[in-house]
Amino acid sequence: MSHNSFGHLFRVTTWGESHGPAIGCVVDGTPPRLPLAEPDIQQWLDKRRPGQSRFTTQRQEPDQVKILSGVFEGQTTGTPISLLIENVDQRSKDYGEIKDKFRPGHADFTYMTKYGIRDYRGGGRSSARETACRVAAGAIARKVLGEAVTIRGALVQIGPHAIDRGNWDWAEVERNPFFGPDAAMARQWESYLDGVRKAGSSAGAIIEVVAEGVAAGLGAPIYGKLDAELAAAMMSINAVKGVEIGAGFAAAALSGEQNADEMEPGNAGGPRFRANNAGGILGGITTGQPVVVRFAVKPTSSILSPRDTIDVDGHATTITTKGRHDPCVGIRAVPVGEAMMACVLADHLLRHRAQNG
DSSP states (O other): OOOSEEOSSSEEEEEEOTTSSEEEEEEEOOOTTOBOOHHHHHHHHHHHOSSSSTTSOOOOOOOOEEEOSSEETTEEOSSOEEEEEEOOOOOGGGGGGGTTBOOTTSSHHHHHHHHSOOOOSTTGGGSGGGHHHHHHHHHHHHHHHOTTOEEEEEEEEETTEEOOGGGOOHHHHTTSTTOOSOHHHHHHHHHHHHHHHHTTOOOOEEEEEEEESOOTTOSBTTTBOHHHHHHHHHHTSTTEEEEEETTGGGGGGSOHHHHOOOEEEOGGGOEEESOOTTTTEETTEEOSSOEEEEEEEOOOSOOSSOEEEEBTTSOEEEEOOOSOOOSOTTSTHHHHHHHHHHHHHHHHHHHHHHHHO
């Protein structure tokens, strides 16, 4: 039984471990004759790449992607696209002291319980290293969606420190190491994370991903709702513990009048919405408004601070995780969230065309 694939018509299978020789993915269902070359994928992998600031893991992985199949003379052929990313900076010795211990908050215990074996080197398959494959697949999904669709993500909260939405500036996202849209809050995050890092601890984060230019009509009732599949996609990202669409949990505090996205006549026969509490999705189907998703990432489980735990024999012990880890793994989750949005939207676009022509 395989659970390493997602999507229906646009289907992605990832493979590889954190400290293995390589990681990669196979993307099946891409339409033929789309322009695609390695630089098209590399630009997105570079956003996620580790070691770009002191606020992320210092593991030095170039994440250079190689296209092994599915592309000929610069165009997709319609056959499976196989992508390879080599691991070049593994330090498995950092994990030797914890190979018989379970890290609290990590998947060590559950992997051992399920399979009776686990790759303790960086978490193996449970490592966030796997998300590089998703980012690569997301680059191909963007080609399927076309230039009319724009997908952008931003970090909106680290620990207890949230942005001022009145300061939102998409251009600022590219100017700071946090992918933050609020320049003032980015400066505050810098000092906050310096303290977290020096204390050997970690912090959580909230990421917002917005897709604009998405046509109305994508998604399907009842069990193919776009928001349901977006939620599942975001929840599949390592360390994600919550997802909301549009107003999300805040909608529970609104009245019916406040929450209703009132409509009025718009252009080309379509409506104009006065608000977007629905996050661009009604009844599981897109409205033509921006699709808005937020997800919460827990603090990195691998920390330097000693924690109580048990070993593989069930004995009480303590653990301190050495090695190179993100003090806030949510920072590099921004391009991952964008990629998952792209993959789900591409899949639903192809499914919509298949059913409706």
